[in-house]
Amino acid sequence: MNDVRATVVADNLRKTFEAPGGGPLHAVNEVSLRVRPGELTALVGPDGAGKTTLLRMVAGLLEPDAGTLLVLGIDAARDPQAVQDRISYMPQRFGLYEDLSVQENLDLYADLHGVPREARRERFARMLEMTDMARFTDRLAGKLSGGMKQKLGLACTLVRSPDLLLLDEPSVGVDPLSRRDLWQIVRQLVDDENLSVIVSTAYMDEAERCAQVFVMHEGRLLAEGAPAALAGRARGLTFTAVPTPDVPARDLQARLIDAGALIVDAVPKGGAVRFIRQPDADERALGELLGGAERRARPQELEDAFMMMLRRHQEDAGSAPQPETTAPQAAARAKDDGPVIVVRGLVRKFGDFTAVASTSFEVARGEIFGLLGPNGAGKTTTFRMLCGLLPATSGHLEVAGLNLRTARARARGRIGYVSQKFALYGNLTVRENLEFFGGAYGLRGQARRERVAAMIDRFGLEPKAVSGLLPGGYKQRLAMAAGLLHEPEILFLDEPTSGIDPLARRAFWRTITGLAQGGVTVVITTHFMEEAEYCDRIAIQDAGRMLALGTPREVREQAGGDGAADMDSAFIAIVEQGRAQASRGAGGAV
Incomplete structure (x- = not known):
């Protein structure tokens, strides 16, 4: 089954741990x-589909246990170094x-890859131009924003001109502006250099930009094809529901997603709810479920087909645990209408940096409040001050009725916190982590045992698994369980879904x-x-300044239009408007 025209040929490939x-x-x-x-x-x-393992085998970093793998015509198991050279x-x-x-990072990676001195000037200039980093060659990599680090990482990866580029979720943890820039760079490489690129991604809109998509689940290949062909699996089943003014789109979405039979x-999205109906859903029951919401047909997308495949396999494996939808203690507190x-x-x-x-x-x-902004915008700093993890230089900050300047420790007892990076103890089991954090929150004896058991059940965790x-998705569930152990009044979540699947x-x-x-x-x-x-x-922040504050619709309207635009476009427009205004102000007050 050898195909000399293919970049990658895998036959009955297997890797077991x-x-x-x-x-x-x-x-x-x-x-x-x-792979063409x-x-x-x-x-x-x-998560756990096998994407990273497959990429690492293609890169010659893991040896397959069975099957054959040809990369650029080279047997990756027999000669991994020859693969890595190209x-x-x-x-x-x-x-x-x-x-x-x-610049020193670029030089170091060029040394590691043996890039000739005479080839470096032109290659470096091209990479710096494509990533728009020529102005920052003297800046320490540690001082770059997350998006700039990703672009520098891509530039270092490309200090030599490869025949195949492998990218493992390159846009995880970067904002829409940086994500757009990354994909423009990759697209330019494909167009200008006829480069073959394989990318794993959790973003279906990114996968839609590709010529070929492989869908994996639990180590197996579920489907493959062009994005439009795969999306066709959802034809006739995709709709938008516009709720009545008194029903938030979020609540309608929750009602719909709970109705698995339909x-x-x-x-x-855009103040409405995009949904996929079950192929055999009863029309009358569906109408009752939608209530007064107006239903409109919409074109199917790749994510629709992807979700249909995942739901089908989830059902075949048995229903996932249903999330708790009530919080009695919190409901009693909700009668207080104050902020x-x-x-x-x-x-x-x-220092001198604001x-x-x-x-x-x-x-x-009871409000869900989102802090958004590009990498390096100041939102994480704001977030850490709200949590009591970082003192403010000046200003007033009150959380759960307590002033964080004078009662930070007491305030922390009323909040839960889930950090951006997995912050639990990786060498402990799920149960041991929850027992430890329960004790840290002051839970003792039977109360702690009951709360730990409730969290394990609620989030479908395996208590004996090593954390x-x-x-990634299971780590996120464990972190959420730990943050909710003591039934906090306020839950702080710092990019909790970064890198996990839809x-x-x-x-x-x-x-x-x-x-x-x-x-x-x-x-x-x-x-x-x-x-x-x-x-x-x-709230949307950039460079430490507040650019927008309001409901999602109000923010979309601020970006221009009637408020029905997608939030990605609105975010990019507001940030670019803010930067243009700041540039015109030439350092003055904005």
Whole structure:
């Protein structure tokens, strides 16, 4: 089955590891595929699907246990070095040297790859131009924003001109502006250099830009084809529901996604809810479920087909645990209508650098409030001050009725916190982590045992699994469970869905919606703009300044238009408008 024209040829490929709980884990299981040259190819699938394992085998970093794998006509198992001499690979955590400058990082990777001195000047100039980093060659890599680090990582990966580029979720953790820039660079490489690129991604809109898509699940290949052909699997089943003015899109979405017998998937967008109906759904029952919402047919997309495939396999494996949708203690507290967070003139400086400049807002009890902004915008600094993890330079900050300047420790007892990076103990089991954090929150004896058991059941966790070996989506569920152990009044979530697949994001947000309905206040940072649609209000920051504050519709209207635009476009427009205004002000007050 050799195909000399294909960039990658895999036949019955298999890679097995030992599972966290013991026994074999077939990370890649009997996979056969062909990757065409000179094209963008996407690998998509939920956490644990086998995408990274497959990429690492293609890169010659893992040896297959069975099957054959030809990369650029080379047997990757027999001669991995020959493969590595002709490819470039950017893993999820690309290793920049943060104490070296941008130029020094480029020089180092050119040395490692043996790039001749005479070839470097032209290659470096091209990479710096494409990434728009020529102005920052003297800046330390550790001082770059997340998006700039990703672009530098890509430039270092491409210090030589490869025949095949492998990218493992390159846009995880970067904002829409940086994500757009990254894809423009990749597209330019494909067009100008006829480069073959294989990218794994959690973003279906990214996969739609590719010529070929492979859908993986639990190590197996579920489907392959052009995005439009795969999307055709959902033809005639995709609709938009426009709720009545008194029903938030988030609540309608929760109602729809709970109706598994009628609905495959539902997600809020542009003030409405995009949903997929089950093929055999009863029309009368569907009409009753929608209530007064207006239903309109819409064109099917790749994500629709992807969600249909995942739901089908989820059902075949048995229903996933249903998230709790009520929080009785929080519901009792929700009778108090006063703001639970008050921010007035908040400023944070690091030496001469102002990370947050005179920010003011309030958050109501039971509200979902989103903090958005490009990498390096100041939102994480704001977030850390709200959590009591970082003191403000000046201004007033009140959380749960307590002034964080004078009662930070007491305030922390009323909040839950889930960090951007997995912050639990990787060498402990799920149960041991929850027992430890329960004790840290002051839970003792029977009360702690009951709360730990409730969280394990609620989030469908395996108590004996070693935490550090869990896939990303399961780690996120464990972190959420730890943050909710002590039933906090306010839950702070710092990019909690970064790097997890759409199915896991839906389950996560169904839980959050239930918490908010029960009166828990949720403050979240995210780079998935679709998640801003779940929020009651959002704030967009850039360069420490507040650019927008309001409901998702109000923010979309501020960006221009009638408020029906997608949030990605609105975010980019507002940030670019803010930067243009700041540039015109030439350093003056904006």
